Amino acid sequence: MEFKQLKYFVGVAEALHFSNAAKKLYVSQSALSQQILLLENEIGTALFEREKRTKQHKVALTEAGTVFLMDAKKMLQLHEKSIETARRVGLRQETIRFGIFKTALKQRLELITLFTKNFPDIDLKIVELSTYGEVQKALIEGQIDIGFTFLPIQNHDLTAKIYQKGTLSLILPQTHLFAKKPFLTLKDLQNEKWIEIDKSTNPVLERIEWACQEAGFNRAASIVQVVTGLELMYSLVSLGIGIALGPSFLDLKKEPNLVLKPLFNADGSPFNAIEVSLALAYKTEHARPLILALMGLIKEA
Numbered sequence: 001m002e003f004k005q006l007k008y009f010v011g012v013a014e015a016l017h018f019s020n021a022a023k024k025l026y027v028s029q030s031a032l033s034q035q036i037l038l039l040e041n042e043i044g045t046a047l048f049e050r051e052k053r054t055k056q057h058k059v060a061l062t063e064a065g066t067v068f069l070m071d072a073k074k075m076l077q078l079h080e081k082s083i084e085t086a087r088r089v090g091l092r093q094e095t096i097r098f099g100i101f102k103t104a105l106k107q108r109l110e111l112i113t114l115f116t117k118n119f120p121d122i123d124l125k126i127v128e129l130s131t132y133g134e135v136q137k138a139l140i141e142g143q144i145d146i147g148f149t150f151l152p153i154q155n156h157d158l159t160a161k162i163y164q165k166g167t168l169s170l171i172l173p174q175t176h177l178f179a180k181k182p183f184l185t186l187k188d189l190q191n192e193k194w195i196e197i198d199k200s201t202n203p204v205l206e207r208i209e210w211a212c213q214e215a216g217f218n219r220a221a222s223i224v225q226v227v228t229g230l231e232l233m234y235s236l237v238s239l240g241i242g243i244a245l246g247p248s249f250l251d252l253k254k255e256p257n258l259v260l261k262p263l264f265n266a267d268g269s270p271f272n273a274i275e276v277s278l279a280l281a282y283k284t285e286h287a288r289p290l291i292l293a294l295m296g297l298i299k300e301a
Contacts, residue, residue, distance in 0.1 A: 003079055005039040006072045008032055009047065013069045016058050043068070094290050095123040099135045099144035101201070102128060102229050106251045107164060107278055108148060114297055122290065130228070131200045139283050145291055150203040151277040160281040161298050166248035167272050168208070170261040171233070173240050179259050185266055190217035193224045193242040195233050207274050208245060234258060247276040 008025060012032065015021040022029040040047050047065035061069065098115070100108040115124055127144050129135050135147040136154055153160050170189070172179050178188065190212075199205045212219040224242050227233050230250075237244050238257040252258050263271035280298055282291050 001039065001042055003076065005035050006076055008035045009039055010069065010072050010076060012036060012048070012059070013061055013065065013072075016060065018059065019057065095125060096146060096290065096294065097125045097127050097144040099127045099129055099138050099147035101132045101135050101148065102130060111148060111163070111280070115294055118297055119290070119294070131198075132203065133200060136281065139281060142283070142286070145282065145286065146294060147281050149279055149281050151279050152203070153279070153281060157284055158281045159284045159287070160279040161295055162277050162279045162300050163298055164249050165275060165277040167270065168204075168245050168263055168274050168276065169248040169250070170263060171237050171244040171246050171250070171252075172259050172261060173238050173243075174257050174259055175240065176243065176259075178261065181261075183264055183268070184261055185264055186212055186215035186271070187217075187266065189219075189243070190215065192222065194219060194222050195225050195227060195236045195242040195244045196223045197230075197233060197244075198226050198228045201228060204274050204276055211273060247278075249276075249278075 008021075008027070011021040011025045012018055015024065018033060018036075019029050022032045025032065036047070043064075045064045046062050047068060049060045049062050096115075098112070100111075112124065112126070115122070127138070129138060132148075132150040133154070135144070135149045136158060138144045139147045139158055140155055148163075149160070151160065151162070170178075170184060178184055181188075196202070196205070202208075209218075209220055225236055227236070230246075233244050233246075234252075234255050236242060238255070246260070248260070248262065250260060252260050265271050280295060282295065
């Protein structure tokens with residue numbers, strides 16, 4: 001007897017309908033019927049009265065089926081409890097070193113919450129690194145178990161799963177002339193001064209410079225300040241010292257003096273030429289079960 005068969009039996013017994021149960025269990029009706037038949041053959045008696053199906057194709061439990069349903073539920077509950085107990089005991093002995101880089105503020109809090117909510121018994125150690133490149137290096141060197149990084153992945157020994165992706169948007173002070181303009185292209189920005197994230201932290205800097213040159217200007221000559229973190233970038237932009245580019249998924253709710261404006265091409269279509277992706281990564285050969293379970297919590301963007 002397999003636990004899968006018990007689960008299928010309880011599903012049909014509660015729905016009293018093979019087709020409806022099959023949909024809820026994400027299995028074909030024929031496969032479900034076959035497994036129930038195998039279970040009945042092993043037990044040696046019918047669990048459902050198929051000859052009494054109604055016009056709605058409902059089935060009824062036999063007397064044996066009614067009795068077996070109570071025990072089947074108990075067995076499934078015991079099975080789930082045993083797994084949970086083993087998991088809790090095992091996870092108390094496991095430490096996960098989670099590497100993050102400084103500019104991933106909101107996202108790292110989301111991931112920490114996701115991990116601790118689903119695996120409250122793990123010992124989660126946060127390792128803060130300066131740049132996304134250092135996160136990838138720490139993974140390769142075995143200093144951390146899971147790392148939060150920008151794409152691209154620089155080493156083929158790492159496996160990554162995209163957590164969030166977006167395009168480039170413009171960060172402006174609310175007082176800027178362009179703050180209320182609905183339509184902005186790179187060409188509109190050719191006379192602006194810029195605040196830029198250091199190239200070690202910016203995975204798309206070279207592509208940004210190329211795109212600006214395609215739009216007819218050399219942005220590099222107009223960069224007035226290079227910073228290593230978002231906090232300083234926000235402060236300088238807010239003071240009107242320059243404008244900046246950032247991923248469209250940035251959260252500026254706590255920055256009331258700033259606005260995030262989308263960029264467009266000259267024809268009015270969204271500027272999607274440069275994509276920015278955040279990902280969770282691990283060293284492939286270090287893929288122990290808990291790491292894979294944490295990676296499985298991520299719904300790939």
